[in-house]
Amino acid sequence: MTKLLEVNNLSISFTQYVQGLNRHDSKVISDLSIDVNENEIVAILGSSGSGKSLLAHSLLGILPYNSNVSGEIKYKGDILDQDLKEKLRGNEICLIPQSVNFLDPLMKVSEQAIGECKDEKEYNEKKLRQREIFTKYGLDESVDNLYPFELSGGMARKVLLSTALLDDPKLLIADEPTPGLDAKSVKETIEDIKNLKEHGKGVLLITHEIDVALKTADKIAVFYSGHVIEINKVGNFKNVDNLLHPYTKALITSLPKNGFNLTEGVQPLGDVSGCPYYQNCPNRMDKCENNIPNLVNHNGVFIRCFDFEEANDES
């Protein structure tokens, strides 16, 4: 089976001018590898501001001009270059954006869901489809003529979701779909996303809410300081012993229901020469300081830690 989306060793950095004309490359995402299959929800879990959204932007080809991207992205086995991105975005790959700010404040929501049309015929077809989807999500006809500022948080979420579904995409990228929502709307959003999976779609869920990731996803990739440090099945997150990386363990044991054990330390910003977790790791080794471990497959779990890299080498 070909994977729907395959990201290999993706790195994104920005060229910035610091102090006059000195150029500096600041790396935001380093060596990211992740797969998404059909009927699968993969969550990327990372703290706010860790550059998760840039992954979504790079998949859609909407990164700012001063960004440098290396690595490989494949869609259904084909290299996803800028031309293909421009062809696929909006119909096969769709973004479910973060907030109502992603809607034009002066355009009626139904028009926005329909989007750009080539001619009258296409418009009429899309209009019917828009009505169908809005109805499915419980948005009645009065919502069609509302402007984004008139929507409640929950309605806005459904409108944003509808915009993505109008073209029947195969892969959806949900970028932080839940922040600022009340518990009921969060639950609905989780249900809506799970529902997409039932319809055979692949979903890449980008979030910083552990709870949402745990409830929604099949696979969770943990993002730490621009690196993916562990990709594990959601079932393994129930038991700390099934988790491999010390950061992931710390993350899960810090949850209120798991003991509320907080670990001191902050994520390093910017470039690190060694393992990004070196500063805070309880079982660090000397070589961790200046060498970055690779993401290796350990019995189906992807892990970026020398402990497991060696174990794999030996076996």
Place this chain on the structure above:
Amino acid sequence: MIKINNKKLAKFLGFKAIRLLILLIVIAAISFIMIQLSPIDPVKAYLGQRIVSQQQLSIIGEYWGTNLSLGERVLGWLQTLASGSMGFSLIYRVPVTEVIVQKFTASLTLMVVSWLISGVVGFGLGIIAGAKEGSLADKAIKTYCYILQSTPTFWIGLVILMVFSVYLGWFPIGLSVPIGQLSDTVTFWQWLYRLILPAVTLSIVGIASLTMYTRDKLISVKKSDYFLFAQARGESFWGIIKNHGIRNVLLPAITIQFLSFNELFGGTILVEQVFAYPGIGQATVAAGLRSDVPLLLGIVIISTIFVFVGNLLADMIYKYVDPRLRGEDDE
């Protein structure tokens, strides 16, 4: 499309009318006091070069109320104004209202034409520059705007006059009517032909600020999340500029254009002077230079109303077109 709530509109216009009234009273009083405090002597201005006896002089002075106190004079002026009369122009020897109506109509064509040209061209250039930020076209438009912004109107007028009328000889040097012809017999084309240069000059000046504003606004729209999302949805670049860019920039740009009525009026005075176009601008200068106090005060009041109307229109457009404000104070 736009639902207008008549009751709300009436209330809105009512408030605006009261404001205009207060504004006019204050402006009329202040400008009158300023004239009174200036060294202009209305009696001398009226008499001009004629020689009269001291006795006659005091009779005229008494008739005009020069012996009254400042407060009494202000009140008298406001009372006359309230009765609808603005007095008698000293230069033209007809009621001020008549002069203003005649001159203002002549200028209005000039102002409307150049206002429309500067609006359309300024907005268009702004959209091009903003959409293609950093390109050669953008740089050219930006340079052009900076030059225009920093050049005085009358100088541009003089340059245009020299190039097109004197060197190239394409257009007449001035006047709205060919020399030696009665204004009643002027054909539409003759009139239009003479309108072109002043209108172009006046609009050129208005273009720069609107273009820079539109450009800036479009660039900020391009940085917005909804612009990014439209891109992520595979909409074409010019499609997004059209659907989301212009949609979000047009309203503030139109507002800016309405708010520029005061600049338009100021520009008209200079342009009419340079092109010897007999409109309200020339009348203003003449009234000022020849101490025609009634006419000058009349023009002050008319220009106040003119600028007020511009601002009122801008307010109304926002209130009734922008969906975010439309329903705001509905009960």
